[in-house]
Amino acid sequence: MNESTELLSVRVAELYYEESKTQDEIGALLGVTRWKVGRLLAYARDEGIVRIEIVHPRARRLAVERELRERFGLQDAVVVPVPIVASELGGRVSQAAADFLAAMRPVPRVLGVSWGRTLSDVAEHLAMGWAVGVKVVQINGGVSLNRRPGTAANTAVMIAHKASGQAMLLPSPAILERIETKLAIESDRTVASVLGLAAEASAYLYSAGVADRSSVLVDSGYLTSADVDELVRKGAVGDVVGRYIDANGNIVDPGLNERTVGLGLDELRTAQTSIFVVAGEHKHDVARAVVTSGLCTVIVTDEATAQSLLEEIS
Amino acid sequence: MNESTELLSVRVAELYYEESKTQDEIGALLGVTRWKVGRLLAYARDEGIVRIEIVHPRARRLAVERELRERFGLQDAVVVPVPIVASELGGRVSQAAADFLAAMRPVPRVLGVSWGRTLSDVAEHLAMGWAVGVKVVQINGGVSLNRRPGTAANTAVMIAHKASGQAMLLPSPAILERIETKLAIESDRTVASVLGLAAEASAYLYSAGVADRSSVLVDSGYLTSADVDELVRKGAVGDVVGRYIDANGNIVDPGLNERTVGLGLDELRTAQTSIFVVAGEHKHDVARAVVTSGLCTVIVTDEATAQSLLEEIS
DNA sequence: CCAGAGTATGCTCATATGAGCAGACGGCGC
DNA sequence: GCGCCGTCTGCTCATATGAGCATACTCTGG
Numbered sequence A, B: 001m002n003e004s005t006e007l008l009s010v011r012v013a014e015l016y017y018e019e020s021k022t023q024d025e026i027g028a029l030l031g032v033t034r035w036k037v038g039r040l041l042a043y044a045r046d047e048g049i050v051r052i053e054i055v056h057p058r059a060r061r062l063a064v065e066r067e068l069r070e071r072f073g074l075q076d077a078v079v080v081p082v083p084i085v086a087s088e089l090g091g092r093v094s095q096a097a098a099d100f101l102a103a104m105r106p107v108p109r110v111l112g113v114s115w116g117r118t119l120s121d122v123a124e125h126l127a128m129g130w131a132v133g134v135k136v137v138q139i140n141g142g143v144s145l146n147r148r149p150g151t152a153a154n155t156a157v158m159i160a161h162k163a164s165g166q167a168m169l170l171p172s173p174a175i176l177e178r179i180e181t182k183l184a185i186e187s188d189r190t191v192a193s194v195l196g197l198a199a200e201a202s203a204y205l206y207s208a209g210v211a212d213r214s215s216v217l218v219d220s221g222y223l224t225s226a227d228v229d230e231l232v233r234k235g236a237v238g239d240v241v242g243r244y245i246d247a248n249g250n251i252v253d254p255g256l257n258e259r260t261v262g263l264g265l266d267e268l269r270t271a272q273t274s275i276f277v278v279a280g281e282h283k284h285d286v287a288r289a290v291v292t293s294g295l296c297t298v299i300v301t302d303e304a305t306a307q308s309l310l311e312e313i314s
Numbered sequence C: 001c002c003a004g005a006g007t008a009t010g011c012t013c014a015t016a017t018g019a020g021c022a023g024a025c026g027g028c029g030c
Numbered sequence D: 001g002c003g004c005c006g007t008c009t010g011c012t013c014a015t016a017t018g019a020g021c022a023t024a025c026t027c028t029g030g
Helices: A003-018 A023-030 A034-046 A062-072 A086-103 A117-125 A151-161 A179-187 A189-200 A225-233 A254-258 A265-269 A281-292 A303-311 B003-018 B023-030 B034-046 B062-072 B086-103 B117-125 B151-161 B179-187 B189-200 B225-233 B254-258 B265-269 B281-292 B303-311
Strands: A050-054 A076-080 A110-113 A135-138 A166-168 A203-206 A236-240 A243-246 A274-278 A298-302 B050-054 B076-080 B110-113 B135-138 B166-168 B203-206 B236-240 B243-246 B274-278 B298-302
Touching (some): A003 B050, A050 B003, A062 A281, A062 B003, A086 A117, A086 A274, A135 A151, A179 A189, A225 A236, A236 A281, A298 A303, B023 B034, B034 B050, B062 B281, B086 B117, B086 B274, B086 B298, B117 B203, B117 B274, B179 B189, B243 B281, B274 B281
Parallel strands (some): A135 A166, B135 B166
Antiparallel strands (some): B236 B243
């Protein structure tokens, strides 16, 4: 298009969007037909001369969501714009996850949840009465060894509480030192019943950790920095419900995996609905591993992460 | 309105503006009537949840222009948005002035112009052939004393050249030392004829200078820094076609005024069309004086200056 | 200079949209 | 409890708008 078309479309856009005149009026004013005005308007939108933006903390990027759904065959995707203040990002995504949970139909009878910073944040953002009578089951161990005691348990309890439901905690460490202990604790009636319920959950909600020394699993003493270094050397990009995966979503260390208490990755993969909440640049790699390996059916994330997932040539 | 209305309107706005669904479809999707969707959309626009912006260097702020016209009884007003890069402001306003000139109907037969940084910039931005056969008259003196010789003359010449017209320069200093010399030069045939033509111009185009030591009149040697200080002490805010005015648009120093060659302010005030081009924060005060004292019938400026003019309680 | 392709223009017509209005609803004072 | 007032809702109807199409225009290669 030439210069004068552009200038004219700017005039037209101003009169249409700022002065809310009709295309007909604008046509009369500028001496062109109303159809031309319509086309100039379309041109202005296409060229980005007119920018329409939805500014709201709860806004979503539907176009990106659609792309994610299509590209990865997801049930659903929720993508929030990146806020100007970077520190708000986690909150925005958690809020979106909470909104998604509250809007789920049918309401899950049994909801399996993991724990961690992100999950606890989601729990915080859920509104009181977001659902009624949901049974919340913890899907991986971790009670009490955490530095801030109770955080792990708190997540499940809060989510259940806000839905006037019942929380079922997994009374077990996340990772045990010996496989025998793990098998023994798994066969304990209380643990077994929780794991049984977890396997039957109608939906799962979890996040992922990055494979580095700052991991909450290191922080909690389940792993040493050296352990993590070794896992990274073997290709680990992060952990999902306490299990370390590589870029293809495969278990990095089968021995370690055997000693980890909780839902297995296969159960997550075959689940009807598993909601993956992830935010922030440092989690792009894990996010890619989770999404491409089919670990989730729903993703809740920020636009930058979504773009990074879509960027792949694949 | 309550929280849920707001959230709903965000959803609606997304579906309407980003997904370009019809209000009907959105209604079906969210389980509300299409009329409610329309109202939510109106709400979203009112509340600023939806922001429609026209991003283009030649964009204008029509709402502000209308306010200016109404408040000050102007024939017309042109207001351009403030660019992100501050240094581009002058260029944008000059471009707008050039566009305005080119769009003037009827095309002025005789155009009176002053000179200076701004005017020369306007001349630069005029397109070749912006009009045909316009006679351009210089309305205030200043030839050759300027440090960059020819600048003053150049403006008129370039404007005329680009309209395949003729330039009439005022062969006189801007300010003379003695009133007798001024009267003498004014009665010179060449000067008198130019002034005569200037008085008959069908439109005037001029800017204004700030009353401070950096003034081009000081720079050119017509005034000393001390002179300007004295003028400021007497209330001068700036100069228009070489004549210093106070905040009310009155001549500050009648003696000095008598020694200034060129069109008088009264002639400017009674002119059919006089276009005032002004940009930048340091000129807000002069701009106010010019506009409130009826020196111009058309103003071309930036949004910040326009806002400053409108801010007044008046 | 002409033929042909590609593009721009102005139309018809079906559809989307906003203004204005009557009835429903909900809170409040008596 | 009852009527009143202000607000919200869903409607009708006139109008604004976009899709699709036939025609006019323009540029290119022969």
